Amino acid sequence: MSDVRVGDRLQRDSSAILGYRSSRTAPGDLLLGADAHIRSNTVVYLGSRIGARFQTGHNVVIREECRIGDDVSVWSNSVVDYGCRIGDRVKIHSNCYIAQFTEIQDGAFLAPGVTIANDLYPGQAASAARMSGPLIGAGAQIGVNVTILPFVRIGAGCLIGAGAVVVRDIPDGSVAFGNPATVRGMVRQLQAIEARVDAVTDSASRYRFSGAASPEAELRSR
Secondary structure (H helix, E strand, O other), X not given: OOOEEEOOOOEEOOOOEEEEOOOOOOOOOEEEOOOOEEOOOOEEEOOOEEOOOOEEOOOOEEOOOOEEOOOOEEXXXXXXXXXXXXXXXXXXXXXXXXXXXXXXXXXXXXXXOOEEOOOOOOOOHHHHOOOOXXXXXXXXXXXXXXXXXXXXXXXXXXXXXXXXXXXXXXXOOEEEEOOOOEEEEEHHHOOOHHHHHHHXXXXXXXXHHHOOOOHHHHHHHO
């Protein structure tokens, strides 16, 4: 007999479902740690183990056989498919798809729209039998609308730029972007945030003092 066991101080919206039964496996217990906050229309399947202080946005799906650590958040309209391994302090932003058998290590961040694949040759039985999502290393930062293909390993502390398609392994601490994603440098060599902000501010000021329309204004006028 399967069961739903939750820790103390659960906050759960009335339309959220804890303990949905999967049709693909025999049901197992759902364990959910203390201080969880489960928002409206979230569905968490039986058979997963989730740590303390778990948070969801609206319309989130967490499938069966997942192992999720402490202090994890999965924001609105995202899906974590079955058999995933997610470490502590991971943040998965809105509109993400985490394919079956993906591993995301401690402290990683996925920006909105990240899509993960796990099937090398969709539609082929031999490929389906060996499905595997990627491994995303500890502290990696994955930008908006990045696509990550099966079996790829993204190293610890990497920064993957917006819109990249990651088709091969990325070494620890690398900055990679493009299609296919290519290593362009190292995180430790990035320009400081303050310098980048100052450069953008200076550029906008030059447009104002010259009397020319800024790029933003030109776009708005089209």
